Amino acid sequence: MRSTCLEFKDLTLGYQRHAAVHHLSGVVERGSLTAVVGANGSGKSTLMKGVAGILKPISGSIDAAFRRLAYLPQQSDIDRSFPARVIDLVSLGFWQERGLLGRITRSDKTRLFACLAAVGLSGFETRSLDSLSGGQMQRALFARTMLQDADLILLDEPFNAVDERTIRDLLALIRQWADEGRTILCVLHDHALVKSHFPQTLLMARKPVAWGRTADVMTPDHLSAARTFQEAWDENAGWCEEPAPALLPQPAEDLLHDRDVARRAAHV
Amino acid sequence: MFEWLVSPFLEYGFMQRALLGSLVLSVSCAPVGVFLMLRRMSLTGDAMSHAILPGAAIGFLLFGLEIMPMTIGGLVVGLLVALGSGFVSRFTVQKEDASMAAFYLISLAVGVLLVSWRGSSVDLMHVLFGSVLALNDEALALILGIAVVTFLALGIFWRALVAECLDPLFLRSVSRIGGPTHVLFLVLVVLNLVGGFQALGTLLSVGLMMLPAVASRFWSNDVRALCGIAIAIAVVSSLGGLLLSYHASMPSGPAIIMVAGVAYLFSALFGRRGVLASALPSRRHTSA
Known part of the structure; x- marks a missing residue:
C-alpha cells in the first residue's frame, strides 16, 4: 500500500x-x-x-x-427538522456496503448499536432528530462516520x-x-x-x-x-x-x- | 346513516368508479405530497399542476376530450417545466423556486391561450376542474397504473429519497444517485398530477397531494407514519367529498378538496403537534 x-x-x-x-x-x-x-x-x-x-x-x-471515504458535513447542511429517528440517520452509514436496496442484516444492526454505544447514545435509537441537542446530534453523526468504517x-x-x-x-x-x-x-x-x-x-x-x-x-x-x-x-x-x-x-x-x-x- | 353512507356507491356505477378512482389516487398522491413537503417544495406541486395545462390543452386540441393524448401532453410539458427550471437554477445563481415560478407562469399562460383559442368554456372547465364522476375505464386504468409505478418507485428509492432530504451532501459523498433520484421524484410528481387532473382537474389535483400530507405533519414525526396518515386523510377526504357531492349536489372535485381542507384545519388545531398542543400554557412538563 x-x-x-x-x-x-x-x-x-x-x-x-x-x-x-x-x-x-x-x-x-x-x-x-x-x-x-x-x-x-x-x-x-x-x-x-x-x-x-x-x-x-x-x-x-x-x-x-x-x-473508503467517510464525510461528515457541517451540521448546518443537515436538515434536523426532517422526521427521522436517530437510527435512520446513523444507518445511512451502511450505504457504501448495502447501497440502495441491500438488506440491513442482524449483524449490521449489532454493529450499529455498538457504534451508538461508543458515542454514548445507547437508548437513543428511536429518538427523533429534532429532540436531540446539538451535542447529541454530533454524537449521532460520529456514530454514522464510525459505522462507515472508512x-x-x-x-x-x-x-x-x-x-x-x-x-x-x-x-x-x-x-x-x-x-x-x-x-x-x-x-x-x-x-x-x-x-x-x-x-x-x-x-x-x-x-x-x-x-x-x-x-x-x-x-x-x-x-x-x-x-x-x-x-x-x-x-x-x-x-x-x-x-x-x-x-x-x-x-x-x-x-x-x-x-x-x-x-x-x-x-x- | 348506513344508507346515507353506502347506498350511493351500491346503486350507481359512476359513483363506484369515482370512488375507486379517487381512492387509488389518494393512496398514490399522498406519499408523494409528504416528500414534496419534507423537501420544502410544497408550492412546487401547485406550480407544476398549473404547468401541465398547455400539454393537456394541446392533446385536447388535436384529439378532443381523449385521455391518453391529454395525459401524455401534460406529462411532457410538466417534465419540460420541471427539468427546465432545474437546469437554469443549476447553472446560474438563480434559485430553483424563482426559475420554477417563471417557467410555470409562461406555461400557464400558453395553456389558457390554447384552451380558449379553440373550444368552448365547458371544455375549459373540464380541463381546469376535471370530473371524477365521469371516469371511464381508460382513466381508471391510467390512475391505477400511475399508482403502481409510484409505489414501486417509492419503495425502490426510499433510502435515497430520505438521504437526499436529510443529508444531501453525505449522500453525494457516497453515491451518485442523488441527482437521478431528484429527477425521478419530479417525474412522480408530474405523473400523479396528470393522473389527478382527469378526476379533479389541473387546478385541484394538487390538493389531494398536498393537503393530506401537510395535515399529517401535525400528527407524527416519522416519515413512514406520515405517509400512512396522509394516505388515511386522503382516503377519508375522497370518500367524504364524494358523499357530500352526491347528497348536496356539489361539484365533486372541490368537495373532495374541501373535506381535505377541513382535515388540515382540524389537524393544525388539534393535532399532537398542532397549534393548541404547542400554544396552550401548561403547568406540567416532562422530566426529560
Missing part, C-alpha cells in the same frame, strides 16, 4: 469558475491526523467537498488512494455548537480512529485544540498559507498572513495568472521570506 493517501496537484476548486481554493499542492500521508484551519471563507469546507468528490476541480487534480475520514467543523464534554468524548474517538491507522482531515476553529490534539495542520487562506507540523504552522506570522486575504466573492476578479507554487508542505521559511505573501494571498 502506498504511504500517501491524498496528493493535491495544483488543485483549484470553486463555484462557477470563481476559485474558493486555488493552487493547493501537497500530500496527505496515510494515517496522518491533520487539522484544517483558516478564517471563514478561506476554502476549508470547499476543500472537504473536493476531496469527497462532491466538487470537481476547476483545474489541477487530487490523486486519491483510499479504500480509511479516510473528513470532518467539517464537528465541534461547532457542541459542549466541552462532548468535544472531549469526540476527540477521544478521533484519537482512536487515528491510532487505528485511519487518515483524518478535520476542519477546526479552536487553535488551542489544534495545538494540543492534531500533529499536522494545513492553514488556509484560499490557498495554503502553511502546511506541516502543527508547531511549525501555527506561528504568529503564518496566522497573521492567513488573516489578510480577500474574503468576499468578487464578480470582477481578474483571471488568476499565478504560476503553480512549489510542492507543499514546504519549509516554513520559504513563505516567510516571500514578502509578497499577503498580497498574493489577497487576489482571487
Whole structure:
C-alpha cells in the first residue's frame, strides 16, 4: 500500500469558475491526523467537498488512494427538522456496503448499536432528530462516520455548537480512529485544540498559507498572513495568472521570506 | 346513516368508479405530497399542476376530450417545466423556486391561450376542474397504473429519497444517485398530477397531494407514519367529498378538496403537534 493517501496537484476548486481554493499542492500521508484551519471563507469546507468528490476541480487534480471515504458535513447542511429517528440517520452509514436496496442484516444492526454505544447514545435509537441537542446530534453523526468504517475520514467543523464534554468524548474517538491507522482531515476553529490534539495542520487562506507540523504552522506570522486575504466573492476578479507554487508542505521559511505573501494571498 | 353512507356507491356505477378512482389516487398522491413537503417544495406541486395545462390543452386540441393524448401532453410539458427550471437554477445563481415560478407562469399562460383559442368554456372547465364522476375505464386504468409505478418507485428509492432530504451532501459523498433520484421524484410528481387532473382537474389535483400530507405533519414525526396518515386523510377526504357531492349536489372535485381542507384545519388545531398542543400554557412538563 502506498504511504500517501491524498496528493493535491495544483488543485483549484470553486463555484462557477470563481476559485474558493486555488493552487493547493501537497500530500496527505496515510494515517496522518491533520487539522484544517483558516478564517471563514478561506476554502476549508470547499476543500472537504473536493476531496469527497462532491466538487470537481476547476483545474489541477487530487490523486486519491483510499479504500473508503467517510464525510461528515457541517451540521448546518443537515436538515434536523426532517422526521427521522436517530437510527435512520446513523444507518445511512451502511450505504457504501448495502447501497440502495441491500438488506440491513442482524449483524449490521449489532454493529450499529455498538457504534451508538461508543458515542454514548445507547437508548437513543428511536429518538427523533429534532429532540436531540446539538451535542447529541454530533454524537449521532460520529456514530454514522464510525459505522462507515472508512480509511479516510473528513470532518467539517464537528465541534461547532457542541459542549466541552462532548468535544472531549469526540476527540477521544478521533484519537482512536487515528491510532487505528485511519487518515483524518478535520476542519477546526479552536487553535488551542489544534495545538494540543492534531500533529499536522494545513492553514488556509484560499490557498495554503502553511502546511506541516502543527508547531511549525501555527506561528504568529503564518496566522497573521492567513488573516489578510480577500474574503468576499468578487464578480470582477481578474483571471488568476499565478504560476503553480512549489510542492507543499514546504519549509516554513520559504513563505516567510516571500514578502509578497499577503498580497498574493489577497487576489482571487 | 348506513344508507346515507353506502347506498350511493351500491346503486350507481359512476359513483363506484369515482370512488375507486379517487381512492387509488389518494393512496398514490399522498406519499408523494409528504416528500414534496419534507423537501420544502410544497408550492412546487401547485406550480407544476398549473404547468401541465398547455400539454393537456394541446392533446385536447388535436384529439378532443381523449385521455391518453391529454395525459401524455401534460406529462411532457410538466417534465419540460420541471427539468427546465432545474437546469437554469443549476447553472446560474438563480434559485430553483424563482426559475420554477417563471417557467410555470409562461406555461400557464400558453395553456389558457390554447384552451380558449379553440373550444368552448365547458371544455375549459373540464380541463381546469376535471370530473371524477365521469371516469371511464381508460382513466381508471391510467390512475391505477400511475399508482403502481409510484409505489414501486417509492419503495425502490426510499433510502435515497430520505438521504437526499436529510443529508444531501453525505449522500453525494457516497453515491451518485442523488441527482437521478431528484429527477425521478419530479417525474412522480408530474405523473400523479396528470393522473389527478382527469378526476379533479389541473387546478385541484394538487390538493389531494398536498393537503393530506401537510395535515399529517401535525400528527407524527416519522416519515413512514406520515405517509400512512396522509394516505388515511386522503382516503377519508375522497370518500367524504364524494358523499357530500352526491347528497348536496356539489361539484365533486372541490368537495373532495374541501373535506381535505377541513382535515388540515382540524389537524393544525388539534393535532399532537398542532397549534393548541404547542400554544396552550401548561403547568406540567416532562422530566426529560
